[in-house]
Amino acid sequence: MTELMWGMKAKLKREAKQKPKPIIEKKVEQPKPKAVEVKKPIVKKVKKTKKTLKSIKSDYDDKKKAEDINKIIYNKTIAEIHLKDSNLKRGIALVLDSSAMLTFKALVSTGYPKSRIEEINYDKETYLKIKAKHKNTFYTSFGEHIKSAPQNSISSVVADYMCSLNGNDSVRPLDDLKSLFDGKKLMKGSFLAITLCSREKGNRDYKSLNELISELTKMSARNGYTFILLPQGRAYTGMYYIFCIIE
Numbered sequence: 001m002t003e004l005m006w007g008m009k010a011k012l013k014r015e016a017k018q019k020p021k022p023i024i025e026k027k028v029e030q031p032k033p034k035a036v037e038v039k040k041p042i043v044k045k046v047k048k049t050k051k052t053l054k055s056i057k058s059d060y061d062d063k064k065k066a067e068d069i070n071k072i073i074y075n076k077t078i079a080e081i082h083l084k085d086s087n088l089k090r091g092i093a094l095v096l097d098s099s100a101m102l103t104f105k106a107l108v109s110t111g112y113p114k115s116r117i118e119e120i121n122y123d124k125e126t127y128l129k130i131k132a133k134h135k136n137t138f139y140t141s142f143g144e145h146i147k148s149a150p151q152n153s154i155s156s157v158v159a160d161y162m163c164s165l166n167g168n169d170s171v172r173p174l175d176d177l178k179s180l181f182d183g184k185k186l187m188k189g190s191f192l193a194i195t196l197c198s199r200e201k202g203n204r205d206y207k208s209l210n211e212l213i214s215e216l217t218k219m220s221a222r223n224g225y226t227f228i229l230l231p232q233g234r235a236y237t238g239m240y241y242i243f244c245i246i247e
Contacts, residue, residue, distance in 0.1 A: 004054050015150060019111055066100045070236045075106035077232050078158065078193060082110040088245075089189040091155030093117045099129040103158045112156075120145045122170070143176040146185060154180070155187045160195045165208040176214060181219035188225065192216075195241040209240055220246060 021236065071112040083090055093112060097103045097119055107117055119137040121127040131137040138145055142159060157180065163171050180186060196208065213229060222229035226247040 007187065066102065070239070071102055073234075074193075074195070074241060075102045077243065078103065078191075079106040079110050081191060081230065081232070082107065082112065082156075085191075085245070087189050088191055089155035089187045089192075090116065090147065091187050092153050093156035093158070094117050094142070094149075094154055095156075095158045096160045097121070097130065097158070098160070101130060101133065103160070104134065107156070107158075118145070141170070143172065143179055146176055146179045149183075149185050150223065151184045152187050154185045154190065156191045157186075158193045160193075162197065164197045164199065165212055177219060181187070181216075181223045181225065184223055186225065188247050190246040192242060192244045192246055195239060197238060198235065198240050199238050201212065205221045209235075212242065216244065 093116055095103050095106055095107070095117060101119070104117055104119060114134070115136065117134070117136060119130050119134055120140060120142050121130060121137065122139065122141050122164060124139065127137060131139075136205060146154075157206045159173070159176070161167075161171065161173050163173070165173055167173050167175075173194070177194075186192075194212065196212065199206065217227045219225075228245040228247060230243040230245065234240070
C-alpha cells in the first residue's frame, strides 16, 4: 500500500514537471497619439477706405462715361451739327468735359483746331487728368473763365452740368449764361449745348427745361442775338440737354 502511494506521488511529480507553464502575455504600451496642431488661418487685415463723392465721380468718368450710350449720342450729335452747318464759327470752344474727354474728341473729329478748344474743370483730379492730355486746360469755375474771355471770341460752348438749372453752392448755370450773353462773349454763328439735371430736391421736374429756353431767348434778345433751338435735344434718366445756334 505504501509502495502504491509512493508510486502515485512520483507519477504526479513527473506530470507536474512535464506540464507547460502558462504563457503570460506582456502588455505592450501603445504610443500615445500626438495631438494635431490646428493652425489658425492667416487673415490679412484690409484697410477700409471710404469713397468720397469725388472719387466715385472720377471712377464713373474713367470707366463708364466712354461706354454711356447717352453720352455717345450726345457727342456724336455735336460732331454732326458742326460738320453739317458750315456757317458755324470756329473761334474759342469752351468745354465742360469728363476725364474721358468725349466732347473734345468729338470736336477734333470735325476738324476743330485743338488750340482753340479750352477745357475747364474745377475738380482737381479730373483737371490733372485732362491737363496731361491737353495743355489748354484750366483749373477754375466755368463762370470765372467766361468772365475772363474777350468779347466776341467764343463760338462753341458745351456745358455738361452735373446739377439743376438753379445750381448749388458752387455752380450756378444761370449766372454763367448771363455772363456769356450780357458780357457779349459769343460770336454770331455760335453753337451752344447745355446738359442739366431734371431733379430738383429729389423731385423730377422738366419745368426747368421751359425756364432754360425762356431765359436763353430773353438773354439773346436783350444783347442783340437771335436764339435758335435745334430739334436734336433729348431727355434721359434724370437728365436733359438742348442744342441751339446763336445768331
